[in-house]
Amino acid sequence: MILLFSAVLAAAPAPDFETLEPVPAAVQGEAIPACTADRRWCALIEAGETDEQLVLRLYDGLPGDRTLVASHRIESENSEGFWRPGAILRRAESDDVILGADMELQAMYSGGGGMSSYRTLVRFTPGAAPQEILTVPLSGSLMIRACFGEEDMKQRAGACHDEYEFAAELKAEGDAFPPRLTYASSATTFPGRVSRSEDSLAKPPLTPKDLVKAVDAECSVRRVFTFDLATNAYVPDAPLPECGDYTVP
Template identity: 45%
Template sequence: MITALVLIAAVQAVPSARLETLTFTDDRACTSDGAWCVGLVKEIRDGEQVVRPILRTPDALPSQAGGGGDDAVAYFKPWSRLVRLADGGVLAGVQVETSSMYSGGGGQATELRLYRLNAQGDAGPSPVLTVPIGAELTIRACFSEADMKQRAGACHDEYGFEAQLTATGEAGALPVLDYVTTATAFPRGVSRSEDSLEKPPLTSADLVIATDPKCSYSRRFIFDAAAGEYRPDSALPDCSDYTVP
């Protein structure tokens, strides 16, 4: 189910962009003074799932806030950060967490959908930025004693992905967003697109966490007013081996 973002209470103008940390209380994320919170609502309009940002005071937060999707595979919650804008609006986000289980392993991944909300509570239905911000996957690699020997006892491939998003510059319009990722794999040299048992046997020297240079990168996102969304300064690599469970 598509999730809508709720911004609660009026927002004060600030001179520059910065990420502000929110504190979770039940199904909402609130500022440190508790004056306002970000929550989630789900809505179906004319039989279609839609996203509807609205402004509310904390005591008027809709009761249908946040939670799991229809299939219980996706889980939605507010992002624990926001950016206040000089025009009285904010950038705030929805974290979409997905998981998958398979024989001898499983994984979970988190995607950030960032929205722009203005001081009047008006916003478009689409996020201005969608990026992966975290993932952990474990895949079984041993099916016999011979496999265990070839794998030097490391019977699971493990993949990790972490991303940090920061805001820079003046926030009169939309700020520049810096996006930095780190992708890792264990043992060294494993890949989801290859059968590890067809490779040479592992040694103790391979039993280390290795950083993947392709999927450990930095990008600068700048808002494209014509497109209505953020665009990176260069194309993002395909890192679905790390970000899709």
Template identity: 45%
Template sequence: MLGFAPYKHSPPYPVLIMFKFIPQATLLLLSVSTALAASPRMSSLKVSQPEAAVMRACTQDELCVEILPGCEGEACASGEADGKVFSLTGGQRNPVYSRYHLAELLSPNEDTSLQLWPKLIRFGDGILAGAETKLRSMYSGGGASSTTLHLIAFLPDQAPFVVLSVPQSASVMIRACFSEQNMKQRAGACHDLYDFNASLALTGAYAADMPVLRYRSKATSFPGPVSRSKDSLSGRPLRQRDILTVTDPQCSYQRLYRFDPATRAYIANKPAPDCSDYTTP
């Protein structure tokens, strides 16, 4: 009677290859999907009209930021600090860790106002939200304003704190023509104009569990490469070909900002240039 012995040899090589690499491919897909899910993301905020001294902006899923009075009525009488408060609400936030007092961002001796940054950065359990301070100055021949973005970190079980303050935008108009001779000297372009605009974006990378940020700026001046430290009427008369807007290469730059746990702040990969001609009113 013939019998069949059990198959004692290993499966064919292609079968081994199949069983060897399917688990690795699955793990690779899982790791990629996990990385994508953990990537920081920037959301736009819909800013509402201010009501009763409260500024409010929200994402589509009702995560909101607000600037509101620090106290009113009995709360002030009980000793709560006065001034504006930056608040983060929604998303099951713990109110104890969702309020930041903005007093240190404002100068009592200058014409400063507050507004909301219309974006929000989410990463893991953390959020970066922004408040913008706008400073204005008036001159006899013009005026100036500048806006600084302050990023505030909201992390689990920590009081909110500012991690980055960078120039966001600025506009300066100075000098004027006070005589017909001045008009001829300046070829009719009596004012010096300076403009500065910057943007903040995500790189997709992390440093110390915080998103790495990319900062880009562009600065322009008119007419031509003027300077606030020089008297424009002391130079040669302007010609029509001089009446143009030019980009300042020094103050049109890019920096990467990484979070430094030691200072609890974002640090640029290299120092920013002196752009006070543009950013100081």
């Protein structure tokens, strides 16, 4: 994903944005840290105390060589790494840092399965505990079995799975810290409009013209998130819709 920042304003400098690049681990099998080019900041995602937990760590320098700034536990089984192209936001001339981590959920079941991912932003502020300030869904891809015999195949015109696709982008903009964020999502189902809360086989038989993707307007949205000082978290300009059909495997 491409992250766009406005030019530095004379009255109010824009927050710095730096990319995080992987640094080879000293020992094979060790978790690979990601660092800024000058190694000023490094971050690491490691396994937590349980299988459903990961730990996000922020270092002042390379792990093992410099100080561990703080750690934060995230409830997730798998990680896709850091906000790509690898984002670390910080307030100029301070140690106030926002780090984005992308997490993944997967599930397999008879005749189908799916995966989804979400992005969590964690703020590391000197003298305070790390704080999760935003979590939004990023992607989803699910297949739900809809044929259980030859008659079902005929009724479904050969389309034997309901398919759900979800994709979103999160971008940082503006000259404030924390920056304003824009979020845009799109969602589709196949064949036509289907729902995980309905029995597809209870619907009329499908024809070839029904075998198209349908846009879900309710889950295809654009939102602007601004930082709320009272709650120390991002809030959208309108509530996000419930899109569990796409984001819960």
